[in-house]
Amino acid sequence: MTQTRTVETLLEQLTLEEQVSLLSGADFWRTVAVERLNIPQLKVSDGPAGVRGGGPLVGGKKTAAFPVGIALGSTWNVELLREIGQHLAREAKDKGAAVLLAPTMNLFRSTLNGRNFESYSEDPFLTGKLGVAYVQGLQERGVAATVKHFVGNESEYQRNTISSDIPERALRELYLVPFEMTVKEGKTLAVMSAYNKLNGIFASENKRLLTDILRTEWGFNGLVMSDWFGSHSAGESVRAGLDLEMPGPARARASLLEEAQNDEATREAVKTAARNVLNLLVRTGVLDSPLDVRDENERDEEYADTRELIRRAGAESIVLLKNEGDLLPFPAGAKVAVIGPNGAKGQVMGGGSAQMNAHRQVSPLEGLQAALAEEQVTYHIGCYNDKFLPIFAGGFNIEYRALGGEEVLAREHRPLGEIMWFELPAGIPRAFQATLTTTLNITEAGTYELSLASAGLTRLHVNGEAVVNNWEDFRQGDTYFGFGSDEVRGEIHLTEGEHQVLIEYRTADVPHGFGMSAVRFGFRKPLPETSVQEAAQLASEADYAVVCIGTNGEWETEGVDRWGLELPGRQDELVREVAKANPNTIVVLQTGGPVLMPWLADVPAVLQAWFPGQEAGFAITDVLLGQAEPGGRLPQTFPARLEDDPTHPETPDLQYPGENGHVEYQEGLFIGYRHVDRHSLTPLFPFGHGLSYTTFEIGSVQVSTEEVQPGETVNVTVEVRNTGQRRGQTVLQLYVHDVETSLERPEKELKAFQKVTLDAGESQTVTLPIDMRSFAYFDDTRDAWVADAGEFHLLIGQSSANLTVQLSVTLASEWVQSVRNA
The missing domain is CATH 3.20.20.300 (Glycoside hydrolase, family 3, N-terminal domain)
Structure with missing residues (x-):
């Protein structure tokens, strides 16, 4: 920035109107x-x-x-x-x-x-x-x-x-x-x-x-x-x-x-x-070197390093929750049945403003087919897990009109079966009506499901026959950040051949959110009732069954809270039936948070794979075959039941989700593992949990001082050794317990951690620093961070429920840091 073009100079040159415009x-x-x-x-x-x-x-x-x-x-x-x-x-x-x-x-x-x-x-x-x-x-x-x-x-x-x-x-x-x-x-x-x-x-x-x-x-x-x-x-x-x-x-x-x-x-x-x-x-350098704000490059092939990073990060995020008998990793020569609704879909992201048009969405089926011979990999969906019918794969031809008008003001083609009108063609007002047309090409006669969800009023016709009415009975629901309707479904019998679809749309007369206009057309043929049994039969013919279940960005999304902790649809039934058919059943779970696992005792191996980005199927395959370590450790407690969540009493109330415009954080400091400790609960899986394909042992532990002076940083050195047969990762976790606190505090609090990667037989010494804030609580009567004089325990291990080492240090006198004049 040149001397004559400083911020203060520009500020003085701007008129008040120009300042306001910024x-x-x-x-x-x-x-x-x-x-x-x-x-x-x-x-x-x-x-x-x-x-x-x-x-x-x-x-x-x-x-x-x-x-x-x-x-x-x-x-x-x-x-x-x-x-x-x-x-x-x-x-x-x-x-x-x-x-x-x-x-x-x-x-x-x-x-x-x-x-x-x-x-x-x-x-x-x-x-x-x-x-x-x-x-x-x-x-x-x-x-x-x-x-x-x-x-x-x-x-x-x-x-x-x-x-x-x-x-x-x-x-x-x-x-x-x-x-x-x-x-x-x-x-x-x-x-x-x-x-x-x-x-x-x-x-x-x-x-x-x-x-x-x-x-x-x-x-x-x-x-x-x-x-x-x-x-x-x-x-x-x-x-x-x-x-x-x-x-x-x-x-x-x-x-x-x-x-x-x-x-x-x-x-x-x-x-x-x-x-x-x-x-x-x-x-950001923009003042003197502006970026082309219209630039929308789609670089992919030239960014091989980004693809590699996403794949590596995806694998490192996967948590091995269970691995009985060291079932995983399985050999590359195995015959594998991929089962489940997430098997042939790349569930790579959640919904809402975080979603994007990914370069690719690699499914577990694609990943395993790429790694193994195609004839070694079979597939069956088993059941659905969609919240909504799948978006129609084709696009729409659209004609726009003014509300109540007959004249077509603009025409365009949109390539997707879902449209969010953040931007409209030139000359189209925010309040408008439109007709959307497309063609269904049916290759197998039968009953089909169709649906509409919309921010605005919609009606759907097939061959002139009304199938879905989301117009006269429009009700606001959970779609489009809570400002669209719920999904409205209909059924129709379709013969082989082409069928004409017409959707009428108009912006609603009732408020529906930020001027948002949107429509989503869902379409599919239902599965037969025998689909779960068919999947189990296919699984019985393979060496290993990889059951890919969970949720997607329709369930895990901005604008609406999660449905509960049960897996949607027939997924629990699917896991049980496949596990009966094949003792080498591996569950690959893709969700945005904890779910219940009533089948956990029935399966030997479970991977929590989250939504690991566009290379999802490759990352999952890398872990299944042992080409990558399952490097993840849970960043969230998985409760054994919904009632064990700190914000969920038996009935909804002021604590969650809220009443009369207020939600009270009545649990205070006690969320996650802090809540588990306070109520002596046994979670399904604890915070910090995750298994490895190798084993680790914590060796000697030393603390830089046992008598801590106020303002001093304590360094804890921890030796960790890979005692297994292959390279692997673990996370050293250090929690602080205040033995002599004057105010109620959690039983322990995470205050240091370190990810460690070691070859077989290798050891490493890690230093975990602990500062004064690590010992302190906030005293709201003094508007200050306070660490009481007295004894503290430093708890070290590989999860919040596996802390095998305890050290004691003593703070010589009280430490106080006021925020009033910070």
């Missing part, structure tokens, strides 16, 4: 340019598991799809997250974006949060460390991170209006910690405010949150933007510390210029916010 987006993904002063647009893009660019949520330009957040959380690998951030920066620049809306720093308070798959962990320390690495990797390659959603967005129920009522200690010790770490350690350049209220005040206009804590206490000097359509005021939000309203054009801030003209405090706040926008342009 504080709301120009469109969905770009900020406003000020051509008079050569201030360019800044483009942002959704993450966190890829870079979609400026395209729609479905379709659009292809891009690399990385493992989702919970998968990356299960790697416990800080350096891997940094490497992924570096690659995402390259992807962002290819899409003309200098800001990525990622990473997601919210915690797993509840197993039923629909967006858990985007986050890393139930533990704030693990979440923070991984987030810091992601931010650093992204930003060292010139793309700004935007940590989100600040703060208290731990469920999707009424997220746009609900107040997350969080006790101060829980807020400080759990929910703020990952954000604090990404600000102080990661130096994130941007923060996104949450949709929800925090203790009665919208996060996007919460001065205590955005100014007092974020800027004054933590020293943040970057940009704060709203979540999309998540701002609710003009001058008030700017004075509270919200710099940028997204998307544009200005909506909540339509009156901001008038307010600023009439109020000095608002004018000063506008100037400060404009400074933050300009600083972000400078820090």
Whole structure:
């Protein structure tokens, strides 16, 4: 940036109207340019598991799809997250974006949060460390991170209006910690405010949150933007510390210029916010070297290193939950039956704003076929697990009209059976009607299911016959971020040949969310009742049965919470029947969070594979065949039953999902493994759990001092040895237990960890540092972090339930760090 083109110089040259213009987006993904002063647009893009660019949520330009957040959380690998951030920066620049809306720093308070798959962990320390690495990797390659959603967005129920009522200690010790770490350690350049209220005040206009804590206490000097359509005021939000309203054009801030003209405090706040926008342009290099914000490159083949990274990260995220008799890995010469609804589908991502048009979606079937001879691999779907009917594979020819009009204003072809109209053809108003036509080519006569889900009113006709009516009886449901209808289904008998489909659409007269318009056409032929038995029979003819079950991005999605913990459809039945037919049954489970496993005792091996990105089938195959280690360790407790979740009493109430506009975090500090310890529960699988294809032994452990002085850092050195026959990975985990606390605290808290990769017989000494905050709790009566004098236990092992080493240290005197004048 030249001497004559400093931020302060530009700020003085900007008129008040121009300053105000910088504080709301120009469109969905770009900020406003000020051509008079050569201030360019800044483009942002959704993450966190890829870079979609400026395209729609479905379709659009292809891009690399990385493992989702919970998968990356299960790697416990800080350096891997940094490497992924570096690659995402390259992807962002290819899409003309200098800001990525990622990473997601919210915690797993509840197993039923629909967006858990985007986050890393139930533990704030693990979440923070991984987030810091992601931010650093992204930003060292010139793309700004935007940590989100600040703060208290731990469920999707009424997220746009609900107040997350969080006790101060829980807020400080759990929910703020990952954000604090990404600000102080990661130096994130941007923060996104949450949709929800925090203790009665919208996060996007919460001065205590955005100014007092974020800027004054933590020293943040970057940009704060709203979540999309998540701002609710003009001058008030700017004075509270919200710099940028997204998307544009200005909506909540339509009156901001008038307010600023009439109020000095608002004018000063506008100037400060404009400074933050300009600083972000400078820090991303965009001010002097603008990116082509229209650039939507689809680079794939030339980025072989990214494909390799996604495959490697996907394998390292897979958690080996069970491996009786060392069934895995199985030999390459085996005959394998791939069974289940996720077998021939690449379930690579969750739903909502995190989804993208991946370069490819490799299924487990494709992965195994590529690794083995094709004749060694057979397949049967067994059952369905879709929440909705599959999207029609063809596209639509569309004619647009004004509401009530006859004249066709525009025509276009859309290649997919689902459309979200974020952008309309030129001249088409936001309120419109359309007819969508397509052809069904039926090769087998029979009964078929058809469905519509829409943000707007829809009717479906086949050959002139009405099949689905989502018009007169339109009801808002769970689709399209909670602003579309539920899916409405119909059935029709179709003969072989071509059949004409007509869908009528019009924007609804009732509010249906952010002006969103969308339609989804589902279509399929039902499976026969005997399909599960047919799958089991096929499995009986193979050496190994790989049952690929779980969920998909319809179940695990933004805008609606998870359905429960039971697997949908006939999947539990399918596992049981296959296990009866073949004793070498391996379950590959792909979900965005915990599920119940009533068949666990019936199968010898279970892999938790999450949604591991576009190379999913290759990563899963690598682990099944032992070409890669199952490197994952659970970042979330898997409860034995829903009632063991800390936020789920027998009936829904104020604690979850909330009542009368409030959700109370009544469990306080006790989520995840903290809740397990407090109530002496036995989870299905504990936090930090994961098996290896080899074995590890913890050797000598030493602490740098047994008498700790206030302000001192304690270093714990741990020797670990690979006692098995092959190379493998483990995670050393260190938890702190306060023996003599003056306030109630969790039984133990994760405060250090290290991923270790060792060859057979190799040993390594690892250093785990423990600082004062690791010993401290937050005293809300003193507004301070406090570590009591006295004894602490340091618990070391390979999961929260497998802590084989205990050391004792003593803090010589009380340590206090006030936040009042931080």
